[in-house]
Amino acid sequence: MHILGQLRERVKRRRAQAAKEAAKTPLKAPIIENQQPDLAELSKGLPSGWQAYLDEASKQVYYGNVTWSRPTK
Numbered sequence: 001m002h003i004l005g006q007l008r009e010r011v012k013r014r015r016a017q018a019a020k021e022a023a024k025t026p027l028k029a030p031i032i033e034n035q036q037p038d039l040a041e042l043s044k045g046l047p048s049g050w051q052a053y054l055d056e057a058s059k060q061v062y063y064g065n066v067t068w069s070r071p072t073k
Contacts, residue, residue, distance in 0.1 A: 037061055 042052035042061060049065050 039052045051066055
């Protein structure tokens with residue numbers, strides 16, 4: 001019974017650690033059918049030059065850096 005108690009505690013600790021790590025991971029923006037995500041809201045708090053975009057084909061939000069400049073001749 002002692003070993004079983006140790007195993008249970010180990011599982012509890014691992015689950016707690018996994019929950020902490022999951023809380024640190026940013027979530028994907030939920031896409032509701034026929035509703036456009038608020039890209040301005042999703043872009044808030046991003047580093048300078050970064051912006052949220054919507055891929056029309058997949059309906060997924062992605063992030064891009066728009067700090068590039070046009071090449072000079």
